[in-house]
Amino acid sequence: MLMKRQIPLLIVIVVGLITLFGHFIANEGVQNFVDNDSTQWYDIIASFAIFLGGLNLLKLQLLKIYKKQKNWQYSILAVVGFFFAITVGFFFRGANTISVTGINAEKVEQAAEMIAEETGESTSSILSSISDPSADYELQKIYKTHGGAEDFSQKLEAYGETQIEPIEWGAHLSATRGETGSLFNWMFVYIFTPLSATMFALLAFFVASASYRAFRIRNFEATLLLVAGIILMLGRVPIGEYIPAWLIGVFFVMGLGALLAPFIKNRKITLGIVAIGSLIFLIIGFTNGWNPAIPGFFHLPVMQEWIFQVPTTAGARAIMIGIGLGIVGTSFRIIIGIERSFLGEQ
Amino acid sequence: MFTIEVFGTWFAVFLTLAIFSYLYDDNPFYKAAEYIFVGVSAGYWTVTFFWTQVQPNLFGRLWPSLETVNADSIFIKIWYGIYNIFGIFLTGIFPKGGIVGHPEIRFIYIIPLILGIFMLLRLVPSVGWLARWALAYIVGMAAGLRFYGFLNSDIMNQIKATVVDFSGSWVSILNGVIIIIGTLTGLLYFFFSREQTGVLGKLSKVGIYFLMISFGASFGFAVMGRISLLIGRFNDLIEFSSSSHNYATFWLLAIMIIVLGAWAFQKKSESGEEVTN
Amino acid sequence: MKQFLNIIIKLGSIDRRYIFILVGLSVLIPLIRPIDIPIRATSQSQDVFNALDALTPNSKVLVSFEYGPSTKPEIHPMSMGILRKLFSDGHKVYATALWPDGIFMSVEALNQTEEEFSLEYGVDYVNLGFRPGNEAVVKGVAADIRTLYTSDTRGNHIDDISMMDGINNINDFDFVFSLSAGYPGTKEWVQYACDPHDIPMSTGCTSIQVTEVLPYVEAGQVKGILAGMPGAAEFEKLVNIPGEATGMMAAQSFAHLVIVAFIIFGNITYFLKRRSDKKNLGEK
Numbered sequence: 001m002l003m004k005r006q007i008p009l010l011i012v013i014v015v016g017l018i019t020l021f022g023h024f025i026a027n028e029g030v031q032n033f034v035d036n037d038s039t040q041w042y043d044i045i046a047s048f049a050i051f052l053g054g055l056n057l058l059k060l061q062l063l064k065i066y067k068k069q070k071n072w073q074y075s076i077l078a079v080v081g082f083f084f085a086i087t088v089g090f091f092f093r094g095a096n097t098i099s100v101t102g103i104n105a106e107k108v109e110q111a112a113e114m115i116a117e118e119t120g121e122s123t124s125s126i127l128s129s130i131s132d133p134s135a136d137y138e139l140q141k142i143y144k145t146h147g148g149a150e151d152f153s154q155k156l157e158a159y160g161e162t163q164i165e166p167i168e169w170g171a172h173l174s175a176t177r178g179e180t181g182s183l184f185n186w187m188f189v190y191i192f193t194p195l196s197a198t199m200f201a202l203l204a205f206f207v208a209s210a211s212y213r214a215f216r217i218r219n220f221e222a223t224l225l226l227v228a229g230i231i232l233m234l235g236r237v238p239i240g241e242y243i244p245a246w247l248i249g250v251f252f253v254m255g256l257g258a259l260l261a262p263f264i265k266n267r268k269i270t271l272g273i274v275a276i277g278s279l280i281f282l283i284i285g286f287t288n289g290w291n292p293a294i295p296g297f298f299h300l301p302v303m304q305e306w307i308f309q310v311p312t313t314a315g316a317r318a319i320m321i322g323i324g325l326g327i328v329g330t331s332f333r334i335i336i337g338i339e340r341s342f343l344g345e346q
Numbered sequence: 347m348f349t350i351e352v353f354g355t356w357f358a359v360f361l362t363l364a365i366f367s368y369l370y371d372d373n374p375f376y377k378a379a380e381y382i383f384v385g386v387s388a389g390y391w392t393v394t395f396f397w398t399q400v401q402p403n404l405f406g407r408l409w410p411s412l413e414t415v416n417a418d419s420i421f422i423k424i425w426y427g428i429y430n431i432f433g434i435f436l437t438g439i440f441p442k443g444g445i446v447g448h449p450e451i452r453f454i455y456i457i458p459l460i461l462g463i464f465m466l467l468r469l470v471p472s473v474g475w476l477a478r479w480a481l482a483y484i485v486g487m488a489a490g491l492r493f494y495g496f497l498n499s500d501i502m503n504q505i506k507a508t509v510v511d512f513s514g515s516w517v518s519i520l521n522g523v524i525i526i527i528g529t530l531t532g533l534l535y536f537f538f539s540r541e542q543t544g545v546l547g548k549l550s551k552v553g554i555y556f557l558m559i560s561f562g563a564s565f566g567f568a569v570m571g572r573i574s575l576l577i578g579r580f581n582d583l584i585e586f587s588s589s590s591h592n593y594a595t596f597w598l599l600a601i602m603i604i605v606l607g608a609w610a611f612q613k614k615s616e617s618g619e620e621v622t623n
Numbered sequence: 624m625k626q627f628l629n630i631i632i633k634l635g636s637i638d639r640r641y642i643f644i645l646v647g648l649s650v651l652i653p654l655i656r657p658i659d660i661p662i663r664a665t666s667q668s669q670d671v672f673n674a675l676d677a678l679t680p681n682s683k684v685l686v687s688f689e690y691g692p693s694t695k696p697e698i699h700p701m702s703m704g705i706l707r708k709l710f711s712d713g714h715k716v717y718a719t720a721l722w723p724d725g726i727f728m729s730v731e732a733l734n735q736t737e738e739e740f741s742l743e744y745g746v747d748y749v750n751l752g753f754r755p756g757n758e759a760v761v762k763g764v765a766a767d768i769r770t771l772y773t774s775d776t777r778g779n780h781i782d783d784i785s786m787m788d789g790i791n792n793i794n795d796f797d798f799v800f801s802l803s804a805g806y807p808g809t810k811e812w813v814q815y816a817c818d819p820h821d822i823p824m825s826t827g828c829t830s831i832q833v834t835e836v837l838p839y840v841e842a843g844q845v846k847g848i849l850a851g852m853p854g855a856a857e858f859e860k861l862v863n864i865p866g867e868a869t870g871m872m873a874a875q876s877f878a879h880l881v882i883v884a885f886i887i888f889g890n891i892t893y894f895l896k897r898r899s900d901k902k903n904l905g906e907k
Contacts, residue, residue: 004475004478007479008478008479008481008482009482011479011482011483011486012482012483012485012486012489013486014486015482015483015486015487015490016486016487016489016490016493017490018490019486019489019490019491020490020493020494035766036763036766036767036770037454038487039487039756039759039760039762039763039766040458040763040770040771041455041457041458041461041483042484042487042488042756042759043403043754043755043756043759043760043763043771044399044400044403044455044458044459044462045458045461045462045465045483045484046395046755046756046757046759047395047396047400047755047756048400048461048462048463048465048466048480049465049480049484050391050392050395050755051392051395051396051465051466052465052466052468052469052477053391054388054392055466055469056468056469057384057385057388058388059469061385071377074377074378074380074381075381077378077381077382077385078381078382078384079385080382080385081381081382081384081385081386081389082385082386082388082389083389084385084386084389085385085386085388085389085392085393086389086392086393088393089389089390089392089394089396089397090393090396090436090438090439091438093438144350167778168778169397169438169439169441170397170398170402170774171776171777171778173394173397173726173776174726174727174730174752174776175777176731179351180351184393185727186350186351186354187386187390188390188724189354189358189727190351190357191357191361191382191386192383192387192390192692192724193692193695194359194361194362194582194692195361195365195379195383195387196387196691196693197362197575197579197692197693197695198361198362198365198366198579199365199383200572200694201572201575201576201578201579202365202366202368202369203572203575204572204573204575204646205369205576205642205643205646205647207568207569207572207882208642208643208646208882208885209639209642209643209646211569211882211885211886212886212888212889213636215886215890216889216890216893217890221554221555224555224558224559224562225558225559225561225562225565226562226886228558228560228561228562228563228566229562229565229569230883230886232562232566233566233570233879233882233883234879234880234883236566236850237570237853237872237875237876238660238661238662238663238853238856238872238876239660239876239877239879239880240876241661241663301663301665305665305666306521307559307563308563308667308837309521309666309841310521310524310525310528311524311528311556311559312559312563312834312837313525313528313837313838314524314525314526314528314529314532314556314560315528315532315556315557315558315559315560315561315563316563316835316837316838317504317507317508317525317528317529317532317841318528318529318530318531318532318533318536318553318556318560319532319557319560320500320504320838321500321504321505321529321533322536322537324496324497324500324501324504325501327492327496327500328492328493328496328497331488331489331490331492332493334485334489335486335489335490335493342478342482342485343478343482344478370640390723391723394723394726394753394755395755398723398726398752398753398755399754399755399756402773402774403754403773406773446774446780447773447774447780448770488758491758491815492758495758495811495814496814498814498818498819499813499814499818499839499844500814503818503842503844504838506842507838507841507843525841560834563833563834564831564834567830567831567833567834567850567851568830568831569879569882570830570850570851570853570875570879571697571829571830571851573650573874573879573882574696574697574830574851574852574871575693575694575696576646576650576878577654577696577852577871577874577875578695578696579696580650580651580654580874581654581696581871584654584655
């Protein structure tokens with residue numbers, strides 16, 4: 001019990017209190033811990049939490065394959081993907097660079113031509129980079145294998161002294177030269193990027209289909225939501241500028257009529273209000289040569305701006321303060337040891 | 347010339363189309379891409395988190411470069427002896443002569459190392475509870491940080507900002523008043539949502555209207571964001587359909603449509619047979 | 624007439640794949656055949672521009688990359704716009720990342736600007752890269768950046784980079800710009816670095832995040848906001864360097880029109896259906 005519940009609880013309380021009140025304790029050791037080490041420890045432990053996630057996923061997928069559960073064949077792909085990332089991350093950098101020094105000044109152009117053919121750059125840009133032929137020049141290409149680098153470096157030997165250098169561990173993650181990069185970078189660009197980007201882009205279709213099928217004006221609240229959404233959608237993009245304000249005015253009058261209809265018994269009065277209102281906006285439009293920006297308040301970009309800065313801000317601020325109060329309350333309960341749900345079951 | 351980059355381009359187009367094929371229906375292409383995504387991302391995260399924090403800031407503090415450390419004592423020699431054993435297997439992670447970066451050995455960093463290992467023990471059922479110690483550190487610190495952060499930025503500063511500047515124009519005063527009404531009534535709705543009668547009920551109803559406009563704006567922005575992402579993806583596909591990429595998009599699209607068509611036809615005839623049986 | 628109404632009602636429950644096709648085409652066609660639509664900046668984008676424009680030359684600006692490939696189309700054009708503005712005004716850029724993907728984004732953006740402006744690494748800009756730990760990292764940058772970052776993304780030691788001289792914590796920066804796609808991001812920079820230490824900051828974020836960050840903007844805690852891809856296009860117009868986002872605005876506009884048309888048409892079918900249901904009930 002002590003080890004499983006009391007000690008974790010003690011850690012939470014001590015760490016929470018030190019984080020919150022550490023600045024008020026006039027002790028250099030405590031100050032230093034609060035400013036530096038405590039956050040570093042957090043970062044380190046958080047990294048281990050990520051490793052745990054990775055290992056856990058591997059365990060689940062391997063179990064799925066072992067037990068031949070439904071769709072187990074696909075799990076092989078997940079496992080292969082995982083090990084590919086681990087391999088290019090920890091064991092095989094696939095990142096070798098070639099640098100050349102002491103290029104014979106007379107042969108600089110020939111060397112540059114040869115390098116240009118290899119890296120796909122223009123000869124002139126290479127020549128401008130090699131301002132001093134005797135100095136070190138690094139090729140704008142990363143070779144995935146040492147052998148590949150060696151092949152070209154041997155050809156280049158004719159012009160100067162070459163050296164093959166692997167990119168340092170750690171820096172290899174995002175290393176690029178020109179159009180090429182390390183194997184880890186290759187994985188990021190050609191596997192991780194299309195997958196994660198398309199997963200998110202896919203939602204565009206579902207948002208559209210949901211707007212068609214699910215957003216119904218059932219009551220006043222839903223109407224507000226939809227109208228605000230539509231005005232924002234059109235007002236935020238350049239096309240909003242060209243939707244005439246007088247037309248929006250006419251729509252507004254019609255909407256007003258629909259809202260007032262239940263309260264006014266005589267239909268003719270409602271109809272009259274709508275007709276006169278629409279006429280006013282049409283006259284405004286006509287007298288201003290159908291200028292889309294007049295009357296100003298019904299111009300979509302202007303309406304959008306007001307909705308964004310006033311009622312949306314008010315609503316968003318209420319939400320922010322509400323959530324803030326909730327988080328501050330929960331944090332307080334955690335720090336004083338009342339909230340223990342993170343400890344789980346007994 | 348066929349290089350790994352050219353292969354990469356084709357593979358990227360294939361993966362993109364495989365995910366998009368979900369729009370037709372759930373199918374083997376989509377599933378394959380989904381599982382690759384899961385596996386690769388888990389590995390990707392593990393690798394990046396290791397190289398950006400654990401190696402430089404944990405191992406780097408436990409075994410800093412010997413150039414800056416006085417290694418005369420026998421204890422330090424043993425300590426680096428352990429390091430060298432690791433180094434035999436993983437020269438990249440434990441380079442010869444210590445990790446350059448931090449100036450001195452910080453033995454206190456054995457504590458986060460142990461807590462980190464405890465975290466991994468979650469995978470061993472009998473000692474999985476040790477992970478709570480590590481989790482407790484995370485939870486405690488997050489609570490401490492958030493208490494101050496949210497109190498200051500999300501509550502105090504927001505309340506301070508919700509004032510009307512009476513020296514401004516009548517429009518700005520009116521807008522300021524609307525913001526105050528909206529914020530207060532919105533909060534009323536949150537905290538007295540049960541009492542929907544009387545004055546409080548009416549006021550919280552006004553609060554709902556403001557919240558609805560806010561949600562409407564969020565909805566508009568959500569649509570905007572998704573469309574932008576779709577534009578980005580289509581842009582890439584258009585780029586890869588050019589002659590410089592050997593019309594990769596067109597080729598792969600055609601192949602996938604044929605395969606998916608055959609797959610759908612087969613599935614249909616299979617389910618048809620089941621019905622007749 | 625009745626048949627026509629019935630068709631419209633039926634369209635209300637059409638297979639969603641037809642909607643998918645229409646949405647896809649509404650984006651694809653303007654991308655293949657682009658038209659030029661003039662862009663007007665919103666006041667929030669103007670605020671971002673003004674805040675950056677007011678910096679004295681040689682200011683030290685921390686630019687944090689908190690996004691990845693999933694939201695790259697929205698944020699990356701902003702990164703380019705912001706970096707171009709900062710470099711053309713002669714500021715020093717310190718790049719960090721709260722997301723692991725952020726390293727790759729910053730490397731790509733900075734490589735391109737390095738070429739455009741003939742920059743020198745370590746003198747004009749430095750890329751510190753990613754550190755895991757979310758808000759704890761922001762707190763770490765605020766307290767002591769040198770214990771958090773001992774080396775940059777290229778493997779250089781911090782002490783060997785000349786522009787890192789005298790940079791110890793957040794107070795040594797003149798401005799913070801967060802390119803953010805969610806958690807951790809803009810909110811964390813406000814809460815743990817810029818509010819407590821009174822450092823001016825601004826943000827460019829995904830559309831979805833805008834309403835969440837909006838109260839900070841209106842309260843002045845964040846100077847303006849670039850909202851999604853249209854925000855990026857507006858900034859491109861303000862700095863007068865057309866970039867990637869400007870060309871996409873036709874597709875964005877057209878797709879919005881199509882979706883608004885969907886919503887309106889969907890509601891028309893809803894009303895017609897409700898009316899005909901009522902009628903049928905009355906007849907029975």
